[in-house]
Amino acid sequence: MPHLPPAQGLGFRMRPSGGKSGRPAARSVHGVSEVSASWWWWSQAPLQLKNLPVNSFSLEFLTELIINLEKLENDKTFRGIIITSDCPKAFSAGVDLREICGKNPAHYTEYWKVLQDLWLRLYLSNLVLISAINGPCAAGGCLIPLTSDYRILADNPKCLIGLNETRLGISAPFWFKDPLVNIIGHRASEHALQLGLLFPPAEALQVGIVDKVVPKDQVQSTALSVMTQWLAIPDHARQLTKNMIRKPTADLLVKHRDTDIQNFVSFISRDSIQKSLQMYLAKLKQNKD
């Protein structure tokens, strides 16, 4: 598995530094706890997102992310991935607004297709996916958490999470909405989506958009201990079950991909939508702490 060096702030750290292979050196131990510790360690891959400053989804970043996920998925050593951010400001600020502002229909088409690809790859992944959410996570930034099997959020007032698209004058696509409905239910989704709510940690836990809230310095260790529980289940049984539960939702996108792209391109190309996105981006640039 290649270790990709970050280039100009863009990159993925796929495992902590360790032995030659990046993993701790194999140890010959016979104690059960040490054997099982090394067993789960070897089975899970940490994936740290790094597209400074806020892990927004540029086309280049999305493409690299898909390539890295594909490699992990095809490497039979790995049974799970813990996804976290290596950017201090955010887990992910979602769609890079510069990709959907002031470009042409061909660009919007390509961008949306790649975003759909990422969603499908994550939602139907055979691996156990755990999101270790250590920063704010807005709109498209929730794509990874909402397609994960488990979500852990840092207990920090800055760590807001939610689908806030309506606040930008846009609407979340149905394939963002569907996993949210599957996770928090119909009524809570109506409320959250229409108002574009960004939940602080306690509320996020209460509504169920995350499964656990822990102090920021415990996000990673909690993710590792949750991963141990999930990896204790035989893969084939867990994968069949995951697929059975998720396939109907994924099939909706598979079936309606082209129409969804056309809808997105015609919606995002409207002058009024472009104007509100540009205003939102300008406001972000003004609102410096």
Ligand SMILES: CC/C=C\CCC/C=C/C(=O)SCCNC(=O)CCNC(=O)[C@H](O)C(C)(C)COP(=O)(O)OP(=O)(O)OC[C@H]1O[C@@H](n2cnc3c(N)ncnc32)[C@H](O)[C@@H]1OP(=O)(O)O
């Ligand atoms: C039919 C369907 C149609 C459309 C569907 C489209 C679906 C779209 C989904 C989306 O994801 S839209 C994006 C939504 N994202 C947000 O609302 C988050 C915006 N960002 C923030 O709230 C904050 O930046 C923050 C993540 C909380 C971090 O705040 P902080 O104060 O620490 O940093 P700052 O705001 O100064 O940001 C640093 C830097 O990054 C730029 N930035 C932030 N977010 C984005 C983004 N999404 N795209 C592009 N650029 C972004 C920000 O402007 C700053 O830039 P600067 O340093 O050059 O000023």
